[in-house]
Amino acid sequence: MKHSNRLVTTLCLLGFSMIAYFVTLDASLSFDAYLQNAIFSMRNESLNTFFITLTRTGDWQTFLTICVVLLLSPKTRDRFGLPLSFVASSSLLLYSILKYIFQRPRPMVALHLIEQGGFSFPSGHTLTSLIFYGTLILLLNQYYGAKHKAVRVISIFCAIYIFLIAFSRIYLGVHYPTDILGSWFLGIMILSFFHTHFISHVTRFDETEEEQSSLHLHH
Numbered sequence: 001m002k003h004s005n006r007l008v009t010t011l012c013l014l015g016f017s018m019i020a021y022f023v024t025l026d027a028s029l030s031f032d033a034y035l036q037n038a039i040f041s042m043r044n045e046s047l048n049t050f051f052i053t054l055t056r057t058g059d060w061q062t063f064l065t066i067c068v069v070l071l072l073s074p075k076t077r078d079r080f081g082l083p084l085s086f087v088a089s090s091s092l093l094l095y096s097i098l099k100y101i102f103q104r105p106r107p108m109v110a111l112h113l114i115e116q117g118g119f120s121f122p123s124g125h126t127l128t129s130l131i132f133y134g135t136l137i138l139l140l141n142q143y144y145g146a147k148h149k150a151v152r153v154i155s156i157f158c159a160i161y162i163f164l165i166a167f168s169r170i171y172l173g174v175h176y177p178t179d180i181l182g183s184w185f186l187g188i189m190i191l192s193f194f195h196t197h198f199i200s201h202v203t204r205f206d207e208t209e210e211e212q213s214s215l216h217l218h219h
Contacts, residue, residue, distance in 0.1 A: 005196040012189035019182040023104055023121050032176040036107070039170050048113055051168040055114070058125040058165045063088045063132055080139060087135045087194065091128040094190075095183075098122055104179070111173030122183040123175045126166040130187035133158040138191065138199045 022028040056062075067088055070081030104121035106112075137158050140151045166184070169175040 005192045008192040009189050009196075012185045012192065016182055016185035016189065019178050019185060020102065020121075023102060023178060023182070028176070028178040032178055035177040036111075036170065036173075039167075040111070040173070043113075043171070047171070051164075051171050052114055054164055055125065055168040055172060058129050058168075060092060060128070063128060079143065080136070083139065083198070084132060084135060087131050087190075088128060091131045091187075091190075092124070094186075095122055095124040095127050098186075099124070104176075107173055107176060113172045114174060116172075116174040120175055121179045122186060123166070123169050123179040124183075125169055126175075126180050126183035127187050129162050129165040130184060131190055133162055134187065134191045135194060135199075138195050142199050 019028070067081060067085040070076045070084060073081070099119040099121065102121045103119050106116065106118075106120040137155045140148075140154060144151050146152070146155075166180045170177055170180060
């Protein structure tokens with residue numbers, strides 16, 4: 001598992017580096033324009049309303065609210081609240097630094113369906129959603145097991161949500177497709193690293209219960 005995670009981390013680092021290189025040269029513009037035109041052709045009033053509403057759930061206020069709720073409950077504080085708060089704040093710091101480094105302007109304002117300031121690369125909504133909900137998926141799978149029905153349902157829902165948030169940023173005209181690709185490479189790399197060094201060491205609930213039952217029997 002560690003070997004495969006290292007491979008994923010390496011490949012994603014190369015992928016992010018390649019995207020970042022093209023961004024600095026403006027060499028990705030034709031690729032971006034092609035995908036943007038294809039996605040903009042899908043625009044209509046219903047989808048506009050849907051994606052405007054959806055993308056707002058990817059704002060930092062949403063992550064802050066979820067983290068506060070998880071931290072306030074003793075049952076979720078250590079297992080979910082602390083690690084998710086850590087990855088959310090780390091993502092915010094990371095993409096803020098990278099935006100300042102690359103200073104890529106956003107697509108022209110005429111394409112925007114919402115007001116959005118700041119720089120474009122990488123996409124903060126995309127990166128934070130991927131790292132936050134990706135970590136949640138990893139934690140749930142590690143604690144309860146991938147075969148648990150509720151874990152499968154939540155994991156599928158989170159995966160769809162991660163994709164739709166990313167798609168919404170292009171659809172709404174506030175990000176280039178390469179902003180999204182760069183964020184995905186970076187996010188998957190961070191998730192892989194986090195899984196290898198932290199989440200893989202977590203003990204499942206059922207294993208803990210078995211150990212406790214065994215101790216009671218011995219006593």
